[in-house]
Amino acid sequence: LRRLAVLTSGGDASGMNAAIRAVVRTAIYKNMEAYGVHQGFEGLINGDLKRMYAGSVADIIQRGGTVLRTSRSEDFKSVVGLEKARDTLHSWNIENLVVIGGNGSLKGGYELSKLGINVIGIPASIDNDVVYTRSIGFDTSVNVVLEAINRIRDTASSHGRNFIIEVMGRACGEIALAAGVAGGAESILIPEIAPDLDQIIEKINKGIERGKIHSIIIVAEGVYSTMQLRDIIESKTGHDTRVSILGHIQRGGTPTAQDRILASQMGKAAVDLIEANKRNLMVACDGNRMFSIPLQEIVNGKRTLELGMFELVRILSI
Ligand code: F6P
DSSP states (O other), rough: OOEEEEESSSSSTTTTHHHHHHHHHOOOOOOEEEEEEHHHHHHHHHHOOOEEOOGTTTTTOSSSHHHHHHOOOOOGGHHHHHHHHHHHHHHHTTOEEEEOHHHHHHHHHHHHHHTTOOOEEEEEEETTTSSSEEEEEHHHHHHHHHHHHHHHHHHHHHHTTTTEEEEEOOOOHHHEEEEEEEESSSSSEOOTTTTOOHHHHHHHHHHHHHOOEEEEEEEEEEEEOOOHHHHHHHHHHHHEEEEEOGGGEEEEEEOEEEEHHHHHHHHHHHHHHHHOOOSEEHHHHHSSSSSEEEHHHHHHHHOOOOOHHHHHHHHHHH
């Protein structure tokens, strides 16, 4: 019987469990043996694997996080670590590995593939920063942010305050943009576009002149100090301004239907590729179509942001 192992790596994303379930169940359906690696690449280095059966993935489709656990492995970045990982897989007679994770994890998988392991990637990251594809976990995360914006709006309008809401995303403004459009934010600060503070303040002040009593400003992490921004906005608008940093709540919670469906489709597609003897690819989905791309192209690709969304916020928040 053919064997495959599956692991989750890097920051967890809601829907990873649905992906694990789909990989394991599809493998069993296709008469392959499935193994789960504990704690990402760390488990591969330490030989922490176990056989998985259809029942091993029961009752997890609705859970956030990852039942296989995860890690951000430093050891895996070294040749010694990579060789240990390869040796573990060889000793278990496993030649196929499904890596569920974001950019760092897919890069790790690509490095391992150079040592002869067949690696199939599944993009999962709340940041949605993997090139050419949507990532599992993004939709859930955006919905968590949206829920927070809705709640903050209640108190913001009751008090007539401005609110600065900081969201995650690493070097990518996708969460901020999507939540900003869906949440009706006045302004958005994202890493891809240099912030224009004068314009932000002008917009808030114009709103105040028109009788608007609150504004929501979304800031992607790392773009600007939210506390400094608060001081500037408060002093230049004369309106009370508060900061809310959402943090890791954006990484948890039951996955949305969209993330579960994407994860289920991608998990199956990954095993289809293994069955068809396709090597070192990432499963991708552009919204409608499922396809696959060489891992090498993912590692070397540069993501471009859809600027139309930024423009949309600018227009709709006049
Ligand atoms: O990549 C997901 C992410 O949540 C980023 O948005 C954030 O910058 C980072 O992980 C936080 O990482 P950690 O949980 O290791 O602090």
